[in-house]
Amino acid sequence: MTLDVRQWSATYGADSKPRMGFFTDTSICIGCKACEVACKEWNQIPTSIQGFTGNSYDNTIALGANTWRHVAFVEQRLPAGVEEGASPVEASARAQAINWGVQTYQEGDGLRWLMASDVCKHCTEAACLEVCPTGALFRTEFGTVVVQEDVCNGCGYCVAACPFGVLDQREDDGRVWKCTLCYDRLKDGLEPACAKACPTDSIQFGELAELRSRAERRLDQLQSAGQRRAQLYLADDENGVGGAGAFFLLLDDPEVYGLPPDPVDTTRDLGSIWGATAAAGAALALGLAAAVFGGRG
Amino acid sequence: MSVDDGRAATWEGNPVRSYHEQPVLKKPIWTWEIPTYFFTGGLGGASAGLAQLAELQGNGVLARRAWTTAAAAAAVSPTLLISDLGRPKRFLNMLRMFKVSSPMSVGSWILVAAGTCNATVTLNAWTGALPRLRQIAAPAGALLGLPMSTYTAALVANTAVPAWHEARRELPFVFASGAALSAGAAALITTPPAYAAPARRLALGAVVCEMVSSMMMEHRLGEHARPYKEGLAGKLGWARRLSMVAGAAMLHRRGESSHLAAAGAGSMLLAGALAKRWQVFRAGVQSATDPGNVIGPQRAAVERGEGHGAVRR
Numbered sequence: 001m002t003l004d005v006r007q008w009s010a011t012y013g014a015d016s017k018p019r020m021g022f023f024t025d026t027s028i029c030i031g032c033k034a035c036e037v038a039c040k041e042w043n044q045i046p047t048s049i050q051g052f053t054g055n056s057y058d059n060t061i062a063l064g065a066n067t068w069r070h071v072a073f074v075e076q077r078l079p080a081g082v083e084e085g086a087s088p089v090e091a092s093a094r095a096q097a098i099n100w101g102v103q104t105y106q107e108g109d110g111l112r113w114l115m116a117s118d119v120c121k122h123c124t125e126a127a128c129l130e131v132c133p134t135g136a137l138f139r140t141e142f143g144t145v146v147v148q149e150d151v152c153n154g155c156g157y158c159v160a161a162c163p164f165g166v167l168d169q170r171e172d173d174g175r176v177w178k179c180t181l182c183y184d185r186l187k188d189g190l191e192p193a194c195a196k197a198c199p200t201d202s203i204q205f206g207e208l209a210e211l212r213s214r215a216e217r218r219l220d221q222l223q224s225a226g227q228r229r230a231q232l233y234l235a236d237d238e239n240g241v242g243g244a245g246a247f248f249l250l251l252d253d254p255e256v257y258g259l260p261p262d263p264v265d266t267t268r269d270l271g272s273i274w275g276a277t278a279a280a281g282a283a284l285a286l287g288l289a290a291a292v293f294g295g296r297g
Numbered sequence: 298m299s300v301d302d303g304r305a306a307t308w309e310g311n312p313v314r315s316y317h318e319q320p321v322l323k324k325p326i327w328t329w330e331i332p333t334y335f336f337t338g339g340l341g342g343a344s345a346g347l348a349q350l351a352e353l354q355g356n357g358v359l360a361r362r363a364w365t366t367a368a369a370a371a372a373v374s375p376t377l378l379i380s381d382l383g384r385p386k387r388f389l390n391m392l393r394m395f396k397v398s399s400p401m402s403v404g405s406w407i408l409v410a411a412g413t414c415n416a417t418v419t420l421n422a423w424t425g426a427l428p429r430l431r432q433i434a435a436p437a438g439a440l441l442g443l444p445m446s447t448y449t450a451a452l453v454a455n456t457a458v459p460a461w462h463e464a465r466r467e468l469p470f471v472f473a474s475g476a477a478l479s480a481g482a483a484a485l486i487t488t489p490p491a492y493a494a495p496a497r498r499l500a501l502g503a504v505v506c507e508m509v510s511s512m513m514m515e516h517r518l519g520e521h522a523r524p525y526k527e528g529l530a531g532k533l534g535w536a537r538r539l540s541m542v543a544g545a546a547m548l549h550r551r552g553e554s555s556h557l558a559a560a561g562a563g564s565m566l567l568a569g570a571l572a573k574r575w576q577v578f579r580a581g582v583q584s585a586t587d588p589g590n591v592i593g594p595q596r597a598a599v600e601r602g603e604g605h606g607a608v609r610r
């Protein structure tokens with residue numbers, strides 16, 4: 001069973017807007033957490049500092065009900081600068097690497113520090129939205145996925161359905177919360193608070209189509225500078241969630257940043273799930289009948 | 298300064314790269330009410346079917362008791378579900394829409410309809426009220442009991458949790474046999490042995506089906522079966538096995554001659570069915586919170602060239 005979710009703009013008619021999103025270029029993230037702070041302030045989110053975690057400079061651990069932007073910090077021992085196996089051409093490009101902003105290394109001790117600001121992916125095939133029994137989760141005219149706080153009854157289905165572990169229940173509130181891509185600001189023609197606050201433009205906001213072509217150019221640039229592990233994550237429609245409103249440029253595999261390497265919308269398997277459920281129901285009927293009528297005499 | 302290379306979680310015995318060993322998925326927030334409801338929903342659903350068939354066969358004694366069990370279970374179930382909600386007062390929002398993509402939505406409607414039917418039939422059975430309505434309510438309740446017993450498997454299978462999602466083909470059968478077992482076991486307790494032959498056959502047959510379908514599920518799950526065998530889920534699995542075998546043995550030996558023995562056997566079998574739902578629930582929690590369990594198979598799929606294309610270099 002496939003759900004035709006790409007048609008949402010039609011339901012808004014004349015009010016529909018181009019699909020808006022985030023391109024998070026982690027190669028220029030400096031880990032300042034301005035996005036986390038701006039998000040909290042604008043959306044009036046309760047505090048979520050976990051204290052000292054020991055996980056580098058990370059003190060919010062993961063996305064959750066009270067963390068809608070999460071900056072990940074990864075420390076790796078890698079040869080600084082150009083990666084092993086780079087060609088002479090790539091090696092010579094290293095001279096320009098600093099100008100291109102790919103030099104996130106600590107020179108000298110071979111320590112590489114990766115930083116990345118994570119957020120809800122605003123999936124095209126959003127499992128959270130599809131499983132939500134109340135309709136609290138909905139698709140906006142910008143193509144984003146938002147929870148209506150006046151409808152959510154805290155059933156928790158979306159929490160288990162999201163393949164990225166984005167949603168969570170807020171304690172002493174009972175409802176689930178997540179990034180709204182600043183729906184209120186978008187309606188007023190403003191960019192989301194995190195993108196506005198990001199001092200390096202690691203978080204870029206705009207029309208998804210435009211952001212995607214920008215990301216391709218950036219990937220080319222990094223790879224020609226010898227960043228062989230540089231990769232785009234969710235940057236087109238060919239993936240398990242049918243594309244995402246928030247996608248990323250990473251310098252290592254997604255799982256290193258806490259992102260699943262092959263996320264899939266669970267409702268893609270809805271056909272086999274309901275099929276097995278119906279078959280099991282029929283088997284139950286047969287079993288009951290056999291027990292009642294199958295006796296001797 | 299701590300240096301984290303992101304290796305430590307495991308899959309198939311091999312290290313898996315992760316972010317400080319943090320889980321990728323969120324832990325399901327459902328509390329004790331939900332696995333308990335999986336049990337009561339199955340008990341109520343299958344009891345309605347048993348009652349309707351017993352009635353057709355002319356076994357009114359068994360039918361009346363099974364209808365009562367069905368009605369009681371269908372009354373307890375929504376209470377459990379509502380108390381699990383983060384905002385219980387908003388439970389009616391469940392009926393704002395009907396969504397096939399949400400087994401919870403489908404299930405809410407089934408539960409409302411089945412509960413109404415079972416209550417009507419039970420009221421009629423003991424007081425004789427609403428005779429006309431009862432004629433429709435009985436077969437409707439029995440039919441609704443079938444999806445009521447199995448949709449909860451669809452509910453957990455339709456999530457990102459590996460131990461549940463990967464078991465999507467077998468879980469409904471495990472839940473169906475558990476429901477049949479619960480209905481048979483409850484009838485053993487409530488019904489005098491002279492009228493309980495169908496319940497005995499149902500309980501014994503269901504134990505076999507439950508064991509076989511669970512074994513097939515774990516076999517096909519392979520490495521994904523690990524959460525079912527480890528930790529609290531593993532212990533619950535053993536508790537279930539023991540109480541089912543003991544219950545079945547007792548039923549087989551003395552169930553026909555002594556109501557007391559049958560009731561004892563029924564209680565053990567009910568405990569086994571309940572433990573199974575808890576085992577499935579706990580296995581899901583364990584698998585969601587283990588980063589190796591989530592990242593490992595996804596990375597392996599990407600390496601095999603069977604990924605869905607999230608990453609592009």
Ligand code: SF4
Binds near residue numbers: 128163165167
């Ligand atoms: S990332 Fe999770 S919460 Fe965000 S739209 Fe996708 S499924 Fe929903």
